[in-house]
Amino acid sequence: MSMDLQRFHATYFEESREGLDAxxxxxxxxxxxSLDPEVVNSVFRAAHSIKGGAATFGFExxxxxTHVLETLLDEIxxxxxALAASxxxxxxxxxxxxxxxxxxxxxxxxxxxxxxAAVHARLExxxxxxxxxxxxxxxxxxxxxxxxxxxxxxxxxxxxGNDPLRILRxxxxxxxxDVDANLERLPAFAQLDPLEACIAWDLGxxxxxxxxxxxxxxxxxxxxxxxxxQPQAAPVAEAADAVAAPAGLPAPGTPSAGAPVSAVPAGTHxxxxxxxxxxxxxxxxxxxxxxxxxxxxxxxxxxxxGMDPATSERLFxxxxxxxxxxxxxxEAVIGVxxxxxxxxxxxxxxxxxxxxxxxxxxxxxxxVGEGTELDKGLIEKxxxxxxxxVRNSIDHGLEMPEExxxxxxxxxxxxxxxxxxxGGHIVIEVADDGRGLNRxxxxxxxxxxxxxxxxxPTDAQVWDLIFQAGFSTADQVTDLSGRGVGMDVVRKNxxxxxxxxxxxxxxxxxxxxxxxxxxxxxxxxxxxxxxxGEILILPxTHVLEALQPQPEEIRTVAGEGRVLRVRxxxxxxxxxxxxxxxxxxxxESLVVVVEGDGQKLALEVEELVGQQQVVVKNLEKNYRxxxxxxxxxILGDGRVALIVDVGGLVRLRQQSLPQAx
Numbered sequence: 001m002s003m004d005l006q007r008f009h010a011t012y013f014e015e016s017r018e019g020l021d022a023x024x025x026x027x028x029x030x031x032x033x034s035l036d037p038e039v040v041n042s043v044f045r046a047a048h049s050i051k052g053g054a055a056t057f058g059f060e061x062x063x064x065x066t067h068v069l070e071t072l073l074d075e076i077x078x079x080x081x082a083l084a085a086s087x088x089x090x091x092x093x094x095x096x097x098x099x100x101x102x103x104x105x106x107x108x109x110x111x112x113x114x115x116x117a118a119v120h121a122r123l124e125x126x127x128x129x130x131x132x133x134x135x136x137x138x139x140x141x142x143x144x145x146x147x148x149x150x151x152x153x154x155x156x157x158x159x160x161g162n163d164p165l166r167i168l169r170x171x172x173x174x175x176x177x178d179v180d181a182n183l184e185r186l187p188a189f190a191q192l193d194p195l196e197a198c199i200a201w202d203l204g205x206x207x208x209x210x211x212x213x214x215x216x217x218x219x220x221x222x223x224x225x226x227x228x229x230q231p232q233a234a235p236v237a238e239a240a241d242a243v244a245a246p247a248g249l250p251a252p253g254t255p256s257a258g259a260p261v262s263a264v265p266a267g268t269h270x271x272x273x274x275x276x277x278x279x280x281x282x283x284x285x286x287x288x289x290x291x292x293x294x295x296x297x298x299x300x301x302x303x304x305x306g307m308d309p310a311t312s313e314r315l316f317x318x319x320x321x322x323x324x325x326x327x328x329x330x331e332a333v334i335g336v337x338x339x340x341x342x343x344x345x346x347x348x349x350x351x352x353x354x355x356x357x358x359x360x361x362x363x364x365x366x367x368v369g370e371g372t373e374l375d376k377g378l379i380e381k382x383x384x385x386x387x388x389x390v391r392n393s394i395d396h397g398l399e400m401p402e403e404x405x406x407x408x409x410x411x412x413x414x415x416x417x418x419x420x421x422x423g424g425h426i427v428i429e430v431a432d433d434g435r436g437l438n439r440x441x442x443x444x445x446x447x448x449x450x451x452x453x454x455x456x457p458t459d460a461q462v463w464d465l466i467f468q469a470g471f472s473t474a475d476q477v478t479d480l481s482g483r484g485v486g487m488d489v490v491r492k493n494x495x496x497x498x499x500x501x502x503x504x505x506x507x508x509x510x511x512x513x514x515x516x517x518x519x520x521x522x523x524x525x526x527x528x529x530x531x532x533g534e535i536l537i538l539p540x541t542h543v544l545e546a547l548q549p550q551p552e553e554i555r556t557v558a559g560e561g562r563v564l565r566v567r568x569x570x571x572x573x574x575x576x577x578x579x580x581x582x583x584x585x586x587x588e589s590l591v592v593v594v595e596g597d598g599q600k601l602a603l604e605v606e607e608l609v610g611q612q613q614v615v616v617k618n619l620e621k622n623y624r625x626x627x628x629x630x631x632x633x634i635l636g637d638g639r640v641a642l643i644v645d646v647g648g649l650v651r652l653r654q655q656s657l658p659q660a661x
Contacts (some may be wrong), residue, residue, distance in 0.1 A: 011054045011277060014641040015105045019046035020102070021346060024095050028349045030427075031088045037077070043091075044073040050098065052220035056162065061116060062101045066124045067216075067475075069094050074212075076129075090122040092350070128248060144231035146206040147214060152182075152226040153197035162221050164197060170217045175207030191270045247432055278346075280376065281337050289522060290326075290333045295634050297326045298612055302636035303472035327613065330523055337377070341419040341428070342370035344383050346391055352415060355394045362401050363394055368418035374426050378497055378517055382428070385490040389430040389513050397434035397511050407508065409433070423540055425499075426519055431512040437463060437505040445471070455559075459524035460598070463503040467491045498630055500597045500647040524616060526643065529592065531575075532582025535641040536605075537614055537633060544600070544644040546608055564591060571602040572653060579628065579649070580642075594619075596646035601653070603644075616643065628652055 004212065026043040041219040051066035051138075065541045069091060075081045097119045102112035153164055171177050182200035192198070193419075205214070211229070218227060234561035297319075302317055304312065322339075356363035374382075398404075398413035405411050416431040439462050446453050454461045465471060496502045518541070526537040527546075553565045554573070563570040575581050575588055588604035595601070614633035619626060619642075630645035 009057065009106070011220075012057060013102060014277065016050050016053065016102055017099075019050050020095055020099055024092065024350050025346055027088055027092050027095070028353060030083060031092075031353075037656045040073065044070065044077055047073055048219065048222070052222065057105075059101070059105045061104065061111070062098060065094060065098060065116065065120055068120060068127065070124055071239040074126055084126070090126050091121070093119045094123060101197075129259075138485065142233070145208065146204060146232040147209065147211075148228075148232055149203040149205060149214070150200070150226075150228035150229045150315070151203060151218075152200040154222070154224045154226075155196040155198070157197040157224045158195055159222060162224065164199070164201065167217060167221065168201070168203070170207055171203065171214070171453065174209045174213055174217070175205050178204035178206070180204075234613055247610045260439060260630040276518045278336075281336075283333075286333055290330050293326055294330060294523060294613050294615050295636070297322055297507040298636035299638075300636070330613070334519075334523065337375050339376050339379055340371050341374050341426070342367075343379055344386060345370050345417055345419075347533070348415075348417060349384070351390060352394065353385065355391060357484055359394065360400065361398055361413065363393065363398060364412050364414050366414055366416045367475060368416065369420050372419040372421060372426060374419075374517070377582075380495055381493065382515070382517065385493050385515070386417075386428070386430065388487075388490055388502065390417070393430060393432040393434065393511065395437075399435050402643045403435075421519075422516075425516045427514060428515045428517070430515075431510060433510040436507040436509055436511055437466075437503075440508065442466065459505075463505060466503065467501075495647065498645075502598050524615055524643075525611065526614045527592065527611055528641070529576075529605040529607065530602070530609055531588055531606045532577030534577075534578070534580075534582050535609065535635065535639065536580075537631075537641050538592060538594060538603070539643065539646065540611065542596055543592045545589060546592045548589060549591050549602075566593065566602070569600075571600050573602045574649060574653060575604045576644070577604075577606075594646045596648075596650045599650050601646070603649075614641075614643070 023043050023046045026039045026046070029039050030043075047066050047070045051063055051070055052067060054062035072087065072091070076083050077088070079215060081087075082355050087557050097111065098216050099632065101116065103109050104111045119438075134543055151167070153162075157164070182202055185200060186192075186198045188537075209586040211231075212230060218225070254574065289366045301319055301323070304315060307315070309316060329511065346365075350364055352363050352365045393415050394413075398415075399407070399409075401411035404413065414433050416429065418429040418431070439459065442462055442465055443453065443457075446468070449471065451465060451468050451471070453465070466544070467487050467490075471487070473527040491501050494515055496515070498515055499515060501516075502514045503511065504514065505511040518539075525540040527540055527543050529536050529538060547566070555563050555570070557563050557570070560572060564573050573591070577588060588606050590608060591602045592605055592608075593600060593602055616631045617633060619629060619632045622632075626642075628645050629642050631643045631647070632640050632642060635641050
């Protein structure tokens with residue numbers, strides 16, 4: 001039967017990436033002292049699945065490497081060898097190389113042959129070195145005289161690119177094979193589906209064949225069949241297996257007395273039916289359609305506004321129901337794209353381990369709120385900024401163990417990654433309990449580099465200097481940090497996502513970086529305002545209140561411009577029509593108080609039109625980037641309205657204030 005296996009590649013690559021993540025997490029748990037046998041089993045299963053797919057699709061380098069890795073893991077889980085630190089290190093190295101080989105298979109980007117060979121040799125060395133030491137302690141096992149194998153393929157076996165006849169031919173290479181076809185499941189000819197596997201097989205393999213060789217043959221169909229493998233000899237092999245597996249760590253796949261080995265655990269089919277893999281492009285297309293529905297609903301609402309409620313009561317009731325259903329549909333569809341932020345957090349244990357070892361520091365990673373959900377598009381783009389922040393915290397923030405002891409601290413520093421929902425935002429924090437920022441040193445470096453420094457700067461303004469392009473206080477340039485590249489890029493990347501970043505620090509107590517991101521980039525709740533004859537959208541998550549100021553509440557302060565007194569607090573005022581250069585008649589008598597980048601701003605507007613959901617359209621792709629504008633939307637009457645970037649307005653105003661040398 002001929003079948004194009006390439007159409008299954010995308011699913012294999014996706015599942016293999018998840019498997020490598022699971023392997024890495026499990027190996028780090030083992031290195032941290034975990035004694036749970038299931039952790040070893042989970043790492044083994046991940047390696048086993050990757051190997052099976054690689055062999056099926058012809059990815060020989062991956063199949064060869066995972067075969068050695070699987071052998072090492074099998075000996076560890078069966079109790080034939082102790083778990084050594086060098087073995088964990090070698091297996092973590094193999095995870096890195098497998099990621100490179102996966103990229104080679106998926107994108108054609110060649111993996112480093114030297115790295116592949118080195119990891120392969122390390123794993124082989126672990127196997128060879130331990131085998132000699134363990135040999136005297138192991139009893140000599142008598143291979144059975146043959147094996148009875150009941151092989152029942154699942155109906156969907158062909159769809160995974162497998163063929164039972166190929167498996168039978170593989171078994172024939174191991175020894176003489178007796179084959180008996182079981183036709184009980186074979187339907188009548190009229191109901192026969194050539195794409196379904198309907199024949200089961202009762203097999204007799206004669207000769208002293210190792211059980212592991214049989215397992216290798218069935219490796220790539222283990223999840224698509226029912227399998228019962230029984231030795232034909234006396235239960236000597238079973239007793240030997242029982243000796244090999246220590247108490248508390250049974251060898252998975254090894255039968256207890258008389259128990260068949262089932263390759264499909266109970267509940268597997270139910271779990272498989274509980275979720276499906278859908279292309280991100282299809283989800284994005286669905287979100288775009290829901291966005292258009294939101295625009296259409298706004299249009300109908302606007303058109304109906306001029307109708308007589310008494311004669312159009314049923315129409316208004318239907319429009320209210322449509323609005324509720326549209327919002328529910330929008331939330332449900334966006335929920336499809338939401339993923340737990342743990343998808344990003346779980347890559348950091350390995351990063352922290354490697355960097356702390358390299359720098360000679362003791363570092364513990366603490367994560368909070370891993371289940372907090374964020375749009376998939378944001379998750380993919382927030383990973384790199386977080387990596388840079390964590391590297392900075394370990395390299396610059398945390399002290400060496402002796403320095404921490406001298407300061408009365410625990411010699412193990414802590415990096416905290418936390419995520420939470422606050423209002424319409426997700427807040428991600430990267431914090432350390434290290435030395436904190438040195439205010440005087442930052443100011444001196446800024447002046448030395450000729451950067452603009454505010455007069456009598458606050459701590460927040462001093463910390464903000466770190467985000468200037470090219471700024472660095474590192475005395476030595478390393479490959480980790482200190483080149484003056486990074487923090488400005490971190491801020492730009494986060495701002496490009498509609499977010500903002502703040503930095504807090506206490507000398508001697510540590511540093512905390514706070515990132516605020518919108519929950520999604522697709523649809524937002526906005527306050528619609530008019531000024532200078534134009535309509536603008538203020539994101540509702542930034543709006544604090546709206547008010548009509550009195551003349552006596554407005555003052556002019558030297559170096560600050562006009563300010564508005566609101567309950568004893570003076571807020572900078574900004575005319576939206578003046579800022580954006582609108583030339584229409586503008587009588588801005590109202591103020592909307594907003595907050596962005598941790599600072600409040602009083603925005604002068606002419607009229608509050610109302611609140612509504614708006615679909616965010618990317619302005620930069622369709623026109624160009626406009627300072628102080630985060631995007632655009634289409635109103636119910638077909639007009640285009642700009643969405644105000646509140647954080648951008650705050651930063652633009654700060655840049656326009658007088659600076660001190």
